[in-house]
Amino acid sequence: MSVPSGNTELLKAQFKVFSSHVPLMYSIIIINAWALAFTFWSAAPVWLSVHIPAFLTLICAGRLVLWWRSRHKVPTPEQAHKALTRTNQFAFLLTSGLTIWALSLYPYGDAYMQGNIAFFLAITGLGVIICFQPLPSTAFIVAIVLNTAFVSYFSLAGITAFVGMALNLLLVSIGLLLMLMVQFRHFSGAVSAQTKLEAANRENARLANLDSLTGLANRRQFFTQLDTLFSEAGSRRLAVGVIDLDGFKPINDLYGHKVGDALLREVGQRLSDLADSKTFISRLGGDEFALTVADCPDDARLLSLGEQICAALRTPFVLQDATVQISGSIGLSVYPQQATDVQQLYERADYALYQSKRTNRGHALLFSTEHVLAIEENHRLEQVLSKADLETELAVFFQPIIDIRNQKTMAFEALARWSSPVLGRVSPDDFIPVAERIGLISELTCVLLKKALAAACHWPEDVGLSFSLSTHDISSSDGVATIAGIILSSGIDPRRIDFEITETAMMYDFKQAKASIETIKRLGCGIALDDFGTGYSSLSQLHALSLTKIKIDRSFVSGLHENPASYKIVKSLLALSSDMGLGCVIEGVETREELDALEKLGGILVQGYFYSPPVPETEIARFLPADSQIRKAG
Ligand code: C2E
Numbered sequence: 032m033s034v035p036s037g038n039t040e041l042l043k044a045q046f047k048v049f050s051s052h053v054p055l056m057y058s059i060i061i062i063n064a065w066a067l068a069f070t071f072w073s074a075a076p077v078w079l080s081v082h083i084p085a086f087l088t089l090i091c092a093g094r095l096v097l098w099w100r101s102r103h104k105v106p107t108p109e110q111a112h113k114a115l116t117r118t119n120q121f122a123f124l125l126t127s128g129l130t131i132w133a134l135s136l137y138p139y140g141d142a143y144m145q146g147n148i149a150f151f152l153a154i155t156g157l158g159v160i161i162c163f164q165p166l167p168s169t170a171f172i173v174a175i176v177l178n179t180a181f182v183s184y185f186s187l188a189g190i191t192a193f194v195g196m197a198l199n200l201l202l203v204s205i206g207l208l209l210m211l212m213v214q215f216r217h218f219s220g221a222v223s224a225q226t227k228l229e230a231a232n233r234e235n236a237r238l239a240n241l242d243s244l245t246g247l248a249n250r251r252q253f254f255t256q257l258d259t260l261f262s263e264a265g266s267r268r269l270a271v272g273v274i275d276l277d278g279f280k281p282i283n284d285l286y287g288h289k290v291g292d293a294l295l296r297e298v299g300q301r302l303s304d305l306a307d308s309k310t311f312i313s314r315l316g317g318d319e320f321a322l323t324v325a326d327c328p329d330d331a332r333l334l335s336l337g338e339q340i341c342a343a344l345r346t347p348f349v350l351q352d353a354t355v356q357i358s359g360s361i362g363l364s365v366y367p368q369q370a371t372d373v374q375q376l377y378e379r380a381d382y383a384l385y386q387s388k389r390t391n392r393g394h395a396l397l398f399s400t401e402h403v404l405a406i407e408e409n410h411r412l413e414q415v416l417s418k419a420d421l422e423t424e425l426a427v428f429f430q431p432i433i434d435i436r437n438q439k440t441m442a443f444e445a446l447a448r449w450s451s452p453v454l455g456r457v458s459p460d461d462f463i464p465v466a467e468r469i470g471l472i473s474e475l476t477c478v479l480l481k482k483a484l485a486a487a488c489h490w491p492e493d494v495g496l497s498f499s500l501s502t503h504d505i506s507s508s509d510g511v512a513t514i515a516g517i518i519l520s521s522g523i524d525p526r527r528i529d530f531e532i533t534e535t536a537m538m539y540d541f542k543q544a545k546a547s548i549e550t551i552k553r554l555g556c557g558i559a560l561d562d563f564g565t566g567y568s569s570l571s572q573l574h575a576l577s578l579t580k581i582k583i584d585r586s587f588v589s590g591l592h593e594n595p596a597s598y599k600i601v602k603s604l605l606a607l608s609s610d611m612g613l614g615c616v617i618e619g620v621e622t623r624e625e626l627d628a629l630e631k632l633g634g635i636l637v638q639g640y641f642y643s644p645p646v647p648e649t650e651i652a653r654f655l656p657a658d659s660q661i662r663k664a665g
Pocket residue numbers: 430445446447448458459460463479499500501561562585618619620621638639640641644645
């Protein structure tokens with residue numbers, strides 16, 4: 032008659048249901064006992080008609096209070112088992128006590144009062160048995176104690192009516208117990224179905240919160256976790272980091288999704304290896320990961336964690352099918368220093384990531400107050416640019432690209448200028464990214480390209496035009512078709528035009544970039560890779576893109592005559608371009624010393640302030656031979 036302890040969920044359910052029956056059960060016992068005692072007040076001694084029921088009431092009230100206190104608690108299976116076992120033992124004692132007490136009154140009453148005792152025992156006993164429906168073992172104990180006492184006592188009394196009653200009680204008890212058994216089987220079946228359902232729901236919830244590729248938490252779980260950490264943070268620092276891989280897309284495109292997936296898995300593993308108990312890593316989607324650092328250390332240590340992560344991502348990945356190298360940039364922001372709510376905390380980390388990718392790719396950057404000002408300025412820029420009259424406010428300046436062997440102008444690079452009536456002159460470094468973000472860049476490119484081509488119409492036939500395209504221009508076939516239409520209707524020989532694209536443009540969507548480049552090349556235009564050396568192009572990518580030129584970034588040119596590292600880089604880039612049969616323009620030449628050094632290295636095409644900054648169309652005649660000015664006038 033012990034309580035089975037194997038099924039923990041069933042134990043908890045038994046505990047819960049029984050605790051809801053406890054008040055009713057003790058109410059029945061106490062009220063019925065006092066009702067019986069009352070009928071014996073004048074007949075039985077006071078210790079039997081008052082003291083004992085009072086003592087039993089106290090005990091029952093004590094148990095009732097104990098159960099009442101634990102009614103909202105969710106017990107552990109061990110606690111539930113202990114409580115139910117104690118109930119078993121207590122039920123035996125209480126049933127015995129009540130029965131003995133009630134039968135002790137028997138000699139003091141007349142026939143009616145004795146009948147009342149039998150009635151009390153039968154009705155209270157059956158009521159209690161029903162209350163023990165979730166605990167069949169206890170119901171059995173109560174039934175056995177009650178019936179044994181009842182049947183033996185009243186049979187001995189030898190009164191036929193009582194013997195009949197004892198038989199009735201026995202039969203009803205057996206029937207009731209059988210019914211309880213059936214009910215209990217349904218009850219335990221329902222509990223086990225519920226347990227299975229809950230387990231399945233928990234598993235579903237777990238899977239819904241998991242990134243199936245890396246096994247890390249997914250985007251949804253990241254934000255749930257962030258909400259929780261934020262609500263618990265109080266005045267403690269909470270950091271959010273957003274990580275974006277540099278160079279993942281070309282690897283995915285070139286080597287296929289199998290390698291891409293393996294790379295993402297390994298990235299997830301490396302990030303997890305660096306996480307401690309307070310750092311929580313998630314994959315937001317694609318090649319974007321995120322982390323939260325609860326109770327985060329000071330800025331310097333947070334940044335050093337960020338740099339550790341970047342260093343781990345820079346280490347080559349030896350995968351089954353290929354060994355690849357990428358890098359990752361991280362934007363970080365910290366509550367409460369740099370954000371007041373969860374959304375701002377995430378957005379600011381994301382903004383820092385964007386800045387880190389723009390200015391210090393492959394490293395960690397912490398959001399700061401300067402960024403707040405920049406965001407406000409950007410917001411204003413967005414608003415003014417979206418309302419600007421591009422046709423009248425935009426202009427194109429030109430910077431000559433010179434052949435240093437004979438000082439001849441080979442081409443001009445077209446550079447956008449925006450003169451806003453509201454903001455004044457705005458640098459293209461500021462407004463081009465804004466135009467890209469607000470989806471205005473295609474319109475901007477069209478206006479600028481038309482203006483540049485209109486100017487180039489007046490130049491000698493052998494002077495080319497170099498025009499920069501943005502990532503967005505080559506990431507859709509519609510954009511390229513529009514550009515092709517503008518070139519064809521300009522009347523200019525497409526072979527005079529070079530389109531400059533940056534490495535990041537190709538990283539965005541390598542396949543589409545390649546297709547766009549091929550379309551442009553079919554027209555006869557050249558393709559120059561701008562800012563070469565600053566990104567992550569591999570030689571195989573360069574080859575796959577069939578470029579015609581590379582432009583060596585000005586960061587390598589500045590002071591190259593006194594900086595051996597820059598000197599070596601420019602030297603090898605020149606050798607590379609010549610080996611691959613590509614033209615090479617060296618950007619940003621500012622001094623005679625730089626020019627001399629480049630000349631010694633065999634550089635031919637040069638662009639930079641040494642010759643001229645970008646100038647308006649009206650000033651370019653001085654870079655052209657005298658006879659071409661006649662052409663311009665004509
Ligand atoms: P970029 O393509 O690298 O353009 C060269 C930038 O370097 C120009 O800045 C030019 O003025 C500057 N520069 C040229 N020579 C020197 C030099 O000797 N020293 C130094 N320190 N700088 C030199 P700008 O005109 O402000 O353009 C900045 C960037 O804006 C460009 O970089 C390009 O990425 C973007 N951009 C400009 N015009 C356009 C355009 O029409 N379309 C697109 N998509 N982007 C453009």
